[in-house]
Amino acid sequence: MKISHKLLCISCVPLLAFLVLSVMYARIWSNEKSTIVEIRHNIDLFIPVSRLIHELQKERGLTNAFRAGASRSDMDRQREQVDAILTELPAVISAASLSADQAQDFNATLKEVAAVRQKVEQGGNTADLLAAYGALIARLLEHEKTVANLRSFLGIDKTFTTVELLESAKESAGRLRAALSGVLTADKGITLETFQRLVALKAQMDANVFSKTMVLAPEGRQILTAMQNSQPWQDADKAFYAVLAHYGEGNFGVSGAVFFKNMTSIIDAMASVRDIEFAALEKNMNQTYAQASATLTRLYSVMGSAVLLILLMVVLVIRSINGPIRTLINYANEVASGRLDVPQLTGMRHELGALCTALNIMIANLEKMLRQSEQASQRAHEESQKAHVAMGQAEEAKIRAERAKAEGMLAAAAQLEGVVKAMGETTQTLEGHVLRAERGAGKQASHITETATAMEEMNATVLEVARNAGQASDASGATREKAGSGASVVHDAINSMETVRQQSLKLRQNMAQLDDDAKGITQIMGVISDIADQTNLLALNAAIEAARAGDAGRGFAVVADEVRKLAEKTMASTTEVGRTIAAIQASARESTSQMDEAVVSIEEATRLVNLSGTALQEIVSMADVTADQVHAIATAAEQQSATSEEINRSLTNINGISGEVVDIMHESAKAVQEVSTQADVLNGLMEEMKKSSSV
Numbered sequence: 001m002k003i004s005h006k007l008l009c010i011s012c013v014p015l016l017a018f019l020v021l022s023v024m025y026a027r028i029w030s031n032e033k034s035t036i037v038e039i040r041h042n043i044d045l046f047i048p049v050s051r052l053i054h055e056l057q058k059e060r061g062l063t064n065a066f067r068a069g070a071s072r073s074d075m076d077r078q079r080e081q082v083d084a085i086l087t088e089l090p091a092v093i094s095a096a097s098l099s100a101d102q103a104q105d106f107n108a109t110l111k112e113v114a115a116v117r118q119k120v121e122q123g124g125n126t127a128d129l130l131a132a133y134g135a136l137i138a139r140l141l142e143h144e145k146t147v148a149n150l151r152s153f154l155g156i157d158k159t160f161t162t163v164e165l166l167e168s169a170k171e172s173a174g175r176l177r178a179a180l181s182g183v184l185t186a187d188k189g190i191t192l193e194t195f196q197r198l199v200a201l202k203a204q205m206d207a208n209v210f211s212k213t214m215v216l217a218p219e220g221r222q223i224l225t226a227m228q229n230s231q232p233w234q235d236a237d238k239a240f241y242a243v244l245a246h247y248g249e250g251n252f253g254v255s256g257a258v259f260f261k262n263m264t265s266i267i268d269a270m271a272s273v274r275d276i277e278f279a280a281l282e283k284n285m286n287q288t289y290a291q292a293s294a295t296l297t298r299l300y301s302v303m304g305s306a307v308l309l310i311l312l313m314v315v316l317v318i319r320s321i322n323g324p325i326r327t328l329i330n331y332a333n334e335v336a337s338g339r340l341d342v343p344q345l346t347g348m349r350h351e352l353g354a355l356c357t358a359l360n361i362m363i364a365n366l367e368k369m370l371r372q373s374e375q376a377s378q379r380a381h382e383e384s385q386k387a388h389v390a391m392g393q394a395e396e397a398k399i400r401a402e403r404a405k406a407e408g409m410l411a412a413a414a415q416l417e418g419v420v421k422a423m424g425e426t427t428q429t430l431e432g433h434v435l436r437a438e439r440g441a442g443k444q445a446s447h448i449t450e451t452a453t454a455m456e457e458m459n460a461t462v463l464e465v466a467r468n469a470g471q472a473s474d475a476s477g478a479t480r481e482k483a484g485s486g487a488s489v490v491h492d493a494i495n496s497m498e499t500v501r502q503q504s505l506k507l508r509q510n511m512a513q514l515d516d517d518a519k520g521i522t523q524i525m526g527v528i529s530d531i532a533d534q535t536n537l538l539a540l541n542a543a544i545e546a547a548r549a550g551d552a553g554r555g556f557a558v559v560a561d562e563v564r565k566l567a568e569k570t571m572a573s574t575t576e577v578g579r580t581i582a583a584i585q586a587s588a589r590e591s592t593s594q595m596d597e598a599v600v601s602i603e604e605a606t607r608l609v610n611l612s613g614t615a616l617q618e619i620v621s622m623a624d625v626t627a628d629q630v631h632a633i634a635t636a637a638e639q640q641s642a643t644s645e646e647i648n649r650s651l652t653n654i655n656g657i658s659g660e661v662v663d664i665m666h667e668s669a670k671a672v673q674e675v676s677t678q679a680d681v682l683n684g685l686m687e688e689m690k691k692s693s694s695v
Helices: 003-067 072-095 100-122 126-147 157-186 192-209 218-228 231-245 256-336 350-403 405-694
Strands: none
Touching: 003 072, 003 100, 003 126, 003 157, 003 256, 072 100, 100 126, 126 157, 157 192, 157 231, 157 256, 192 231, 192 405, 218 256, 231 256, 231 405, 256 350
């Protein structure tokens, strides 16, 4: 694989990670937009269902009043209001984001309205009829929760929680209105079971209205506060406590119609708060949808810009690495082809600059040694030509001697002797030059051999550097993996600490709710204690009256005494329960204080873990940079090793050529020596010719 391809693969890893994170972030915001669209569709169903519940609560109260003797016309008019909403709902249900089963269940619940009304027309127990209305409204409340079962990471769904609390408070208030208005209209004593049911309904209404989890808009909070301080609220409380004080006697002195009107005013105020929350929800959804759209637009712009910038940086880095390497390869190829006069490499820095300097010095030394070898070969060639000339002269002299043998062998022999002497001297001179050329060629071959050995050692050193760089690259990768694992562990720890913090906050809220509930129980126990006191007084009065009646009042006196004892036991039990509740409140306050300290400690631990996560992330980034740099060094070292190997092969070829030159010089020396030997032989023949001529 080419270096450019390797660098491209390395660069694609952070680019791919960036794209994955960007796509995940974009998906979160895209899902948020889809959630907002679904919430908008479901609000179109949530609002009419909420109106239907409100109107059914009114119908229930008017039905109870009708059963207690009020006019039927009010109930019939209220039924018309309910029917108008029922006519609209099927089309809204089909357009909402509901499954087929949910839509079918919804329509089945709407059909139950007619069944409950049929029971009212057939007569029966009023409590059963109110229970039927309550079950129907409870099912509608469950459907509301199904419609609101969408979660937004920006917290839009909290408004649904507030609306659900208001609906629950309205339902408790509606049931209390229906039950208590019937009791006040009848103006008779009630059973203990009815008494307990009224207390439970009032407690549920107050718990929902005063819930700490309710998040209201400023206008809604203002209306709710005004409702709690209004005259209808105070009058409704007085009527409720009047019934509690005289529940066994009747004659409460409060009009059922007035109480119904006051509770209706309270319920209407809750409905107004609910409508305000719906308007705030619509506003929040529009703002959130615009925010999500703007965020996605910015995200896509940043992603495109980042991708282009990273690709540009990758191209520049690849060009900055490939350019010098390609120049070195071309330079080495020129040298390998025999061109030692190529211009020297310049303009490179760091490791490549050092390699260029070494190559320039090596080529200069090679050029110098080859020049010396060429000079020696030229001198040998010149001397060889001189020898050939001398040999030619000797042959001519021999021919002339043979031609002049008849004319005068002595003169010819003398002349030939001179020629032979000259040829011998020339041959000796040539032999000396050839020997010197042979020694120079040997030295040149020895230098080239040493150069080749040095190149092999340099190549081995470069290979060792590449191997060490590869090992360093692997070690850097392992370091990055370990740092990444550590960052993942710290991230998990951060998530765990955040979960513990959220659970601690939730537990603290639960402890606060427990304290509020205990206060409510304390109020109820106070009412029960007051009732017990009044019962005790009534029992004493009854005993006095029985004593006045004489024998006729003995039985009544016994009953009055038992009632008094029961009242005393109730007071004692109430006192004991009060102490227990006080202990619970003290424990709840202590637990709340400890939870506050625990939350502070957890937040500090979370901050420290976050700092650890940030430090580890920086280590991972540094490990990535180090791994990339080491990998680049290893790649460059491998390329240097390949270039050195090519140069080594060129030196080996030059070494072979130098060896051939040495062999040729050696053969030339032998030939010159042979010529010298033949000249000596010729000189001996001339001596014999002289002797023969003298004879």
